């Protein structure tokens with residue numbers, strides 16, 4: 001089976017490439033080979049590969065910059081996704097599209113179900129919501145949307161790698177403790193996507209690793225694990241602070257735990273705990 005992977009050099013794209021089952025003929029593409037700012041570029045990429053499935057792992061992910069680069073964020077996260085969905089409908093191609101916890105308000109007190117009404121609080125969140133809505137409208141029966149959160153990987157820039165760098169450079173760190181989510185290894189999400197494609201799954205689902213943490217809890221765990229495996233040589237104090245200590249251009253959700261029951265039932269899987277996944281990622285990380 002031929003599959004076209006867009007955004008192959010991002011965190012998730014890289015994990016999808018290295019976990020791809022042998023039975024799949026994977027065609028990978030990323031910027032500038034395909035440019036989501038250009039409809040023609042997207043069409044050329046799809047027409048030259050003629051896949052059975054497209055996985056869209058590309059996105060405009062600069063959450064704060066999106067507040068000022070609104071047009072670019074919407075072009076990449078909404079209009080380009082519409083271009084892909086229209087081409088997929090025309091050519092009978094199935095589409096896997098990735099979305100985010102940022103489509104929700106973040107004002108929740110229990111894991112957020114797939115059918116909870118969206119209420120994005122940032123340009124990034126709104127652009128991602130419009131992207132997933134046009135996928136559902138154009139490809140209702142032949143698309144799979146997976147919303148995820150707090151992704152990290154040994155490839156690309158993310159919280160784990162930033163913390164490891166700062167823990168080497170600084171004498172102490174302050175990290176926000178009033179935003180709650182689930183750290184999620186992109187490798188596990190990639191494996192879940194391959195299982196979902198194998199089962200021909202369609203519809204909207206949530207996937208993250210299991211458990212929950214604040215950014216502060218996550219930072220403490222990164223340090224503990226990295227020190228215990230000899231990746232870091234020393235421990236530094238890490239202090240919890242409120243989000244108000246770190247003003248950002250885009251508002252972050254205070255609560256981002258996604259309810260994963262629907263995908264667990266559909267694929268008969270259980271997500272691994274985030275800390276177990278963190279350990280695996282750190283084992284393949286060099287400083």
Ligand SMILES: NC(=O)c1ccc[n+]([C@@H]2O[C@H](COP(=O)([O-])OP(=O)(O)OC[C@H]3O[C@@H](n4cnc5c(N)ncnc54)[C@H](OP(=O)(O)O)[C@@H]3O)[C@@H](O)[C@H]2O)c1
Pocket residue numbers: 007008009010011012013030031032034035036037056057058059060061076098099100101128147148149150151152156
């Ligand atoms: N990271 C998270 O914490 C998180 C959380 C929830 C949901 N998600 C969603 O999960 C998916 C994967 O995220 P990720 O963390 O793997 O993202 P990422 O590492 O930022 O990768 C995004 C990819 O999109 C590509 N891209 C950006 N602009 C492009 C353009 N104009 N044309 C073509 N490609 C372009 C990037 O290429 P360049 O590297 O060349 O820019 C990069 O390869 C996205 O849909 C994201 O919204 C992510």
